Amino acid sequence: MDFLKRLRRYPVALAAGLCILAVVLTALFAPVLAPYDPDEMDTATRFAPLGTPGHWLGTDEFGRDILSRIIYGSRVSLLVAFTAVAVALAAGGVLGVLAGFSGGVADVLLMRLMDLLFAIPALMVALGVVGLLGPSAFSVVVALGVAYTPLFARIARSAVVGVRSAAYIEAARAMGASPARLIRCEVLPNILPILLVQVTASLAWGILDEASLGFLGLGVQPPTSSWGAMLTTGRQYMYQAPSIALFAGAAVLVVVFAFNLFGDGLRDLLDPRSSR
Numbered sequence: 528m529d530f531l532k533r534l535r536r537y538p539v540a541l542a543a544g545l546c547i548l549a550v551v552l553t554a555l556f557a558p559v560l561a562p563y564d565p566d567e568m569d570t571a572t573r574f575a576p577l578g579t580p581g582h583w584l585g586t587d588e589f590g591r592d593i594l595s596r597i598i599y600g601s602r603v604s605l606l607v608a609f610t611a612v613a614v615a616l617a618a619g620g621v622l623g624v625l626a627g628f629s630g631g632v633a634d635v636l637l638m639r640l641m642d643l644l645f646a647i648p649a650l651m652v653a654l655g656v657v658g659l660l661g662p663s664a665f666s667v668v669v670a671l672g673v674a675y676t677p678l679f680a681r682i683a684r685s686a687v688v689g690v691r692s693a694a695y696i697e698a699a700r701a702m703g704a705s706p707a708r709l710i711r712c713e714v715l716p717n718i719l720p721i722l723l724v725q726v727t728a729s730l731a732w733g734i735l736d737e738a739s740l741g742f743l744g745l746g747v748q749p750p751t752s753s754w755g756a757m758l759t760t761g762r763q764y765m766y767q768a769p770s771i772a773l774f775a776g777a778a779v780l781v782v783v784f785a786f787n788l789f790g791d792g793l794r795d796l797l798d799p800r801s802s803r
Contacts, residue, residue: 540789543789561599562581562594565598566752569589572586573590574586585770593757593771597752603751608671612729615678616722616726618672618676619680620679626638626680627684644674645678645681652674654740655670663747664747664751678725678729683718686721699712724794735779738779740755742756
């Protein structure tokens with residue numbers, strides 16, 4: 528509750544957080560909120576225009592309700608983004624903490640490996656992984672998890688290097704605390720805010736990259752609904768049904784901006800050195 532009270536001082540971040548909450552709830556309750564089955568086809572109503580009774584956002588080339596497909600598409604985008612970022616946070620966080628806390632040769636070797644991966648654009652790494660595994664939701668999760676791991680590793684390592692020589696760490700070490708206990712009780716609580724801020728930014732990139740891979744046909748495969756696949760369809764049928772691409776693109780835009788704005792507010796909230 529104290530966190531929510533403090534968050535109220537940042538109205539833009541609060542509004543972005545409420546927007547994210549609304550999208551998450553929409554994804555969770557998609558079967559209740561969607562007026563139709565997203566895969567239900569009705570060729571008699573194909574390319575129904577915007578505002579058609581019963582199909583308020585129109586229909587696509589197979590007569591499927593666009594609103595229902597956008598609602599169900601939020602499930603795919605959020606699930607892929609959250610899972611990929613969780614994988615990257617776990618893998619990169621462990622590698623970064625171990626490298627920063629141990630130092631020496633292990634630190635150098637791990638960070639040079641991360642630098643090698645970090646030098647390649649994340650989307651290019653994702654394209655390579657998806658090319659090896661084949662297009663699917665699982666492949667996108669693995670691809671983005673691998674692509675984002677170096678970033679979390681570098682951030683975690685930098686944060687650990689900044690606190691490993693602090694007085695309270697030295698005091699705990701002098702009292703006989705084991706390395707595992709030092710990391711769990713002293714290091715992690717102090718670097719967690721930095722990682723949480725990066726999580727929000729990575730979630731925005733995850734949704735954007737998932738949509739990009741879906742647009743290229745390398746993400747979730749038809750007939751499963753996803754925002755990226757809808758953008759591809761919308762590009763093909765821009766003149767017959769412009770609402771397909773318009774609303775799928777708007778969904779990506781709104782959610783990405785919401786995560787970025789919420790991350791900015793979270794950074795200001797958790798960092799006592801920042802100012803409004």
